[in-house]
Every structure is written in C-alpha cells, then in structure tokens.
Amino acid sequence: MNDSKILRIENLSAIYLVREGSIKAAVDINLDMEEGSITAIVGESASGKSTILEAMTRSLPPNGRIIGGNVYYRRNNGDYVNLMEIKEEELRKLRWSEIALVPQAVQNALNPTIRVFDHFVDTVEDHGYNWKIKEIWDKASNLLDMMGLDGDRVLRSFPHELSGGMRQRTLIALSLLFDPRILILDEPTSALDVLTQARLIRVLDEIHSKLKITMIFVTHDLPVAAELADYMGVIYGGNLMERGRTEDVIGDPKHPYTKALVSSLMLVVGSVEKIKPIPGEPPSLLNPPKGCVFHPRCPFKMDRCSKESPPLFKVDEDHYVRCWLYEE
C-alpha cells in the first residue's frame, strides 16, 4: 500500500431503503486521499455526494445501508484500519478526535440556550478528556482567532448573536478542537453570501496550510471546489464519473458530463457566448438507466453505453474517467 494515502475508499456502495424500492445513492465508489491534500466531491443535489461522506463515516440515516466496500484509514502509527469493519465503539473514538465531520447547514447546530464556550466544554467532556476550563478557553479562543473571529468575544456570545457565516466558522473551529487528522465538510459554503463565502474559502485555505490537515468537502458548486481543492471527484447519479487533479478535471475535462458541466457554468469571467446549457433531466436513482447513468443526456452516446456500465479508465497520471470513450 502506498503510504502517502491517508484514506482509501474501495468499491463503496450504499443504498437507501424507501417504500418504492431502493435508492442507489453510491455505486462502486473508488477514491483515495493523499495526506494533507484537499479533495472536493462535486455533484448536483440528489446525486449521492453526501451519501459518500455519510457511508464512509458510517453515519447514514436509519434507512441507509452500506452494501459493500472498504474504507481504509491510516492511523498515526502507519496501520490501516477498515472503517467498515471496526467496532462501533472504536469508530466513535476516531470520530471528532481523528476524523471530524461537519454536516450540512451546520449554522443551525448550535444550542441557542447556552453560550458558545459551553459548546466547547460539552464537547471536551463528552469525549472523556480531562482538560481544565482555562485550557479549553485558550484552545477554543486560539482556534476561533485562526478562523478570523474575535475568539474571546465569540466564546462569550450566544449563538443568536452571531451571523450565519460566523456560526459556520465557529462550528469548524469546534471540529478542530482535538486536532483531527481529517476534516470532512458537507456543503460548507451553501446558504452563504458571496463575500462570506469568499471569506470562508480563504479561511479554509489558511487553516489547511497552517495545520496540514487533510480536508474532504462536498459541494454542488463547481467553481468553489475549483478554488479550494487539489483533487476533485465528480459524482453523477450515484456514480463517480471522473476524478483527478483539479487543474486536469476543470482545465481538460474528459467525461462528457464534466465537459457539459464546465461549459454550462455562468461565471463572471470568460466568454458569455461559450456558455452552453445541458439538455435533459437527471436520472432517478430509484430506477437508474441501464448501462452508463449519463447516457440519456450524452452527446457521444454509443450502443454499448445503454447496455454496460463503464469502469473507471485511467487517462493520465491521477486522472480517471468512467466512460467507454476512453477504453484502450
């Protein structure tokens, strides 16, 4: 095994059970993360992007089921543990102290009846650490300062006194309390104004370069992912369609879906004439199309695409595409 990888997801599949059947939200996902890198998982709503995060931390909702796959996490001593197989108790110890997951719309996760500082105290106590109050205050205040906030003032405040962006950063500071090695963020920038969003991107970039922490985040916003991430995985209909270095995936997309997505972006720079909408509708994950999930919308569709689902083909160093066009 390659030692620079801190996390390796192999053939991970997960479904949700609903009355009408099963929703295939993650199909055969293969991804790995370099230690100290930032990986973005990009996809539209209901494409299964959050499912990947929830499946790999085993925090799926009650109707979710992991139907296969392994997630190897390399601990500090170099041993790999399979997060899918270890006991729930051991996983609980890893969560937050080594792997922190900041869920979506986290602005609303703070308890409105207690001060921000009490959240830090509660977290320390719940995880069985025996820190002194002064120690917690200093650590929390430092983390908040690092997030670009006035630490001492925020700690004394109630959550309602903070704006949405400040609360978001407070929660991220809280997630960094035990110096985790992996920080997982679900949609960190959704529901934020552009200026607040730009600030959060900057802060995340700064803590990444300061702490050398491995970051994984999910977003529906391709440009945000492009600004922050070193590596990128593009999800469509529960499948990982393309992954690689951000420059390669954005600058030279290979998969027809990624290509279409990049050219449908409405940005503030670049030629307006080149913006091209994508025709068609996204697939239903209840009854996904046979073969490649993108084939009903694909301009390069071949006979084979509607029959067989393509595997991930390697097109370049670190660049993989799930499309028959790249079969050798």
Next chain:
Amino acid sequence: MKNEIVMSLKNVSKVFVKRRFFKKSFPFYALENIDLNVLKGERLSIIGESGSGKTTLARIAAGLDVPTEGAVIWFGEDITKLKSREFRKLRPKVQYIHQNPYASINPSRTIFDVLADPLKRHEDNIESLEERVAELLKSVGIVPPEFFFNKYPRHLSGGGLQRLAIARALIPKPEIILADEIVSMIDMSFRAAIVKLLIELNERTGITIVMISHDIGVARYFSHNGGRIAVMLRGRIVEIGSPESVIGNPMHPYTRSLILASPVADKKLAIMKRELLPKYNIQKEVWESEIMRISGCRYAFFCPFVDDKCWTEKPKLLKVGEDSEHRVACHKAGKLPTWELESVE
C-alpha cells in the same frame, strides 16, 4: 420604440421598524429612495446579497407589497393610487415568478390543471384547451407535452417545475415578468438552461424581464447583449449599467468586491482575485443598526477608500465613463484604481 418606459419606481422607500433585544427600536430601510426605470423589452438583472432589498424591490414593483413612500408606475399609471378595480385590469400585465418552485405550484393538481385553470380564466374563447396547454408546455421545453398532462408536479425536477412556473406566468399575456431568484433553488446543470429559456423568450416575444439574483455570473449571462445590471447594497442601488460596464469596468468598490468574491473555475485567477479582494473590501462584522445610523454611504464600514464625505453625505447615482447609461453612487468612483480584471477575459 426602444426607450419606452414600461415600469418605473419613483423615490420608493420601504421602512421596517426593527428592535434590538431590550434596546431602542430603529428604522430599517429595506429600500431607500429608489429610482429605477424599466425599459420596454429589456433584460434587467438586479443583484445583491441577502438583505440588500432586492426581493422587497421586486415585490413592490410587482404590486405585491406597498411602498412606505414613493410611487410605482406601470405603463404611465401610479398603481399605489389606483382604485382596486382599475388595478385589477392592469394586474395581468405584470407577472411574478417565485424563487421556490416546490412551494409555488400546487402539488395536488396535475400539470394539465396547473395550466388549464388560469387559461380558462384568462382566455375567453379557447377552441381546444388541450392544444393551448400543449403549446405552452412546448414553449418552455417540457416535451412531449401530452406525456405530462396527467403527471403531478412531483414528477418534475426542480428545473422542470421552474419551467412550468414560467409557462404559467405567460398565460395572462404579461408585458413584464419579474423573476425572483429563479435559479437559486435548482441544480447547476439546469441553471444555464432556465436562464437561456428566459433570454429566448425575451428575444422571441419582446417581453420585458426583470431578474433578481444574488449571482453575478447568472446576471452577466442573462443581461449580456443589450441588457442592464443593477447592483443593490442595503436598500440602495449603487451601480447600474450594461454588463460590459458594470462587470467589465465596475466603478463602485462594492461591485468590485462582489466580482472578486465570485468563485471562478480557475485556480490561478482565483488566487489573484483573493489577493485583490481586501483592496476593495474590509472584512468586519458590523451591526445592522450601526450601518443604518450612518447618513452617508452604506458601504463606508467596509470601504478601504472611505473619507469624511462618505460618512456624512449620501452619494447620488451619477453618470461615469463613456457609457451614457453607466451610473454609480460613489464619491470615490473617479478615484478608484484601474480595474485589474479588465484584461482578464
């Protein structure tokens, strides 16, 4: 006639009274002395962050809300003074499309009914209702229309629902459509398609469309080639003009910071933008009441170019540059450095 004014807001203000916990209440200007003319057949984008008053502006312009002060004029008539009978005659000519298509369409009625009911009300002699509904669905790209007649809104995606909402808004044959954040709730792969649908509608039928958005990129695409963009900040319009002027050569520090804060899918440019942003935006947390208390420019707290005049004197929307329609409300507009992104295209 190109420059016929179909709608105008004259000195419109909307004031809410807000209170801080256990403290004195203060007037909150959701809109402050807005003057805006909407020209016949144009594509006007109104952009701003949350709390800038863009939705309040759209609601007042659509007659859904009344201004605290000022006049709203549709086709030469002040709707705030009209009797309700007369207003109802004008009402169909201005249609409003809501932000959230999941909430604006009745989920218990079939797609056919969603369109058929208003059709029956607004058109007197319909030969074939089915044909008209099919025609409407086709015009917004829901094809094949017959397939969707007996389907329910839940069978459509967010993009499909928004198309249905657009089709429904077209039934009373409006002359003006106000579209409030219509792409913010739908997926990124449909966004461009919905905006394009509006552009095509405007070009084909000459209908006036005002689009409200928080996304500068969406506004740029929507208004390119002949439209205008207005930038709102805390209840005021701070810059207005063609996209080529407002985005190509913005003259208000706030507009510049908005552009610099919008993510682009290019790492090198992203880093350059990130370094430029502090030049136009001081990041700090300021209470709303503090911003409302200053009599000058609403951007003063965040503006690195600020001087005494900015704190005390409210800037007027004045013409700048060669583009005769490009207007900016900033005391410092002429003294800003050359726009760094101008050469990046």
